[in-house]
Amino acid sequence: MNGVDMLPGVDSVINLNCHICGEQTLNLVPSYSTLPRVASDCVPWRSGGRLGICTSCLCVQNPVDKDWHSETAEVYAQYKIYTQSAGNEQSVVSSGKELVPRSTKVFQQLLSYLDLNKPGRLLDIGCANGSLLRYFGTLAPNWKMVGFEIDNKRRSEVESIPGVEAFVSGSLDNIMKSFDLITLIHVFEHIPYPSNWLENLKKLLNPNGMVVIQVPNPMQNPFNLLIADHCSHFIMPDLINIVHKAGYEVITSSSKWVSRELSILIRPAEFNHTDIKSPDRVINEERFSSYPESAVQWLHHITQQVESLPKDKPRGIWGTAIAATWLFSLMDGNVEFFIDEDANRIGQEHLGLPIYSPETVPKESIIFVALTPEIAKNIVSRWSHLDVSFFVPEDLVS
Numbered sequence: 001m002n003g004v005d006m007l008p009g010v011d012s013v014i015n016l017n018c019h020i021c022g023e024q025t026l027n028l029v030p031s032y033s034t035l036p037r038v039a040s041d042c043v044p045w046r047s048g049g050r051l052g053i054c055t056s057c058l059c060v061q062n063p064v065d066k067d068w069h070s071e072t073a074e075v076y077a078q079y080k081i082y083t084q085s086a087g088n089e090q091s092v093v094s095s096g097k098e099l100v101p102r103s104t105k106v107f108q109q110l111l112s113y114l115d116l117n118k119p120g121r122l123l124d125i126g127c128a129n130g131s132l133l134r135y136f137g138t139l140a141p142n143w144k145m146v147g148f149e150i151d152n153k154r155r156s157e158v159e160s161i162p163g164v165e166a167f168v169s170g171s172l173d174n175i176m177k178s179f180d181l182i183t184l185i186h187v188f189e190h191i192p193y194p195s196n197w198l199e200n201l202k203k204l205l206n207p208n209g210m211v212v213i214q215v216p217n218p219m220q221n222p223f224n225l226l227i228a229d230h231c232s233h234f235i236m237p238d239l240i241n242i243v244h245k246a247g248y249e250v251i252t253s254s255s256k257w258v259s260r261e262l263s264i265l266i267r268p269a270e271f272n273h274t275d276i277k278s279p280d281r282v283i284n285e286e287r288f289s290s291y292p293e294s295a296v297q298w299l300h301h302i303t304q305q306v307e308s309l310p311k312d313k314p315r316g317i318w319g320t321a322i323a324a325t326w327l328f329s330l331m332d333g334n335v336e337f338f339i340d341e342d343a344n345r346i347g348q349e350h351l352g353l354p355i356y357s358p359e360t361v362p363k364e365s366i367i368f369v370a371l372t373p374e375i376a377k378n379i380v381s382r383w384s385h386l387d388v389s390f391f392v393p394e395d396l397v398s
């Protein structure tokens with residue numbers, strides 16, 4: 001996602017208010033601030049961030065204060081998307097284990113909730129270069145589409161997509177239409193005060209209009225805690241509480257639509273849920289109690305693993321996304337290449353280094369697999385015949 005404006009008044013003093021529930025009950029995780037971070041467009045970012053957990057609503061978040069606003073503005077000012085894949089959308093694993101564009105996977109799941117035969121209108125907030133719109137246009141030629149971004153960098157590219165009737169930038173207040181479906185794919189985790197924001201979004205919905213929200217699942221992929229321009233690290237109960245507070249009801253929700261991501265389809269509720277600490281927050285308390293501290297500890301452990309990697313052989317990083325970018329910054333320049341199985345990325349460059357296919361990795365290299373442990377182990381077992389030494393992150397605490 002390319003970020004969204006909608007930043008409410010920037011706080012003039014640092015405070016520790018929870019931006020989800022509004023209580024002044026945010027406790028910081030002290031060891032987070034020494035970790036280097038990553039911008040969401042996969043660029044290394046300095047350490048010095050802050051991560052907190054609200055003791056009232058339990059949502060993990062980066063305090064939305066003056067520092068967060070200025071860093072986020074800095075990230076968005078230089079934002080580039082999908083440079084590793086020459087502009088192609090990120091691929092995700094499909095049920096058949098092959099890689100498919102994220103939009104394909106999302107709409108495979110959404111189709112049973114949509115009537116694409118009737119005319120309709122879609123708004124994609126954070127449309128970037130229009131990958132989702134391009135795909136949806138092929139599925140639903142009877143629908144009209146609008147793309148929204150914070151700036152105009154991609155205007156002509158998005159406007160040229162068949163079925164796109166408008167590209168709007170700046171503020172959502174500039175949108176004069178109403179919609180049957182609004183998509184927020186990797187957007188909601190960037191938005192301060194998400195409950196108020198979502199409540200305001202209702203004015204852009206037709207009667208029976210729906211909103212789909214997809215965010216990273218930080219418990220399955222703690223590397224996402226390192227993203228400097230995210231401000232919320234939701235788990236599913238957080239999302240459910242927030243949509244209820246904003247006056248919506250849940251049509252369906254899943255952690256399986258896209259692996260390691262949370263998806264939720266909602267529509268305005270006929271009656272209001274007002275209690276953000278609603279009984280819907282059914283969580284495994286024991287597991288939750290160790291998050292996010294255990295995740296931050298796990299990240300620190302990776303920094304130690306990287307320090308102990310042998311330095312006398314060519315070194316590479318398996319992956320080209322957030323985790324791989326972070327590993328690159330930990331390796332202090334002692335990296336020669338990246339490796340990816342995504343055909344869109346092989347042969348391109350990431351951070352000035354070549355992206356190889358697994359088959360072309362230099363022999364006897366040291367490879368750190370920059371992915372979550374389960375996926376990393378799967379890769380090592382599939383590619384165990386390569387003449388390289390693999391290193392993988394230790395298991396997550398569960």
Ligand SMILES: [Zn+2]
Pocket residue numbers: 018019020021022023054055056057058059
């Ligand atoms: Zn809170």
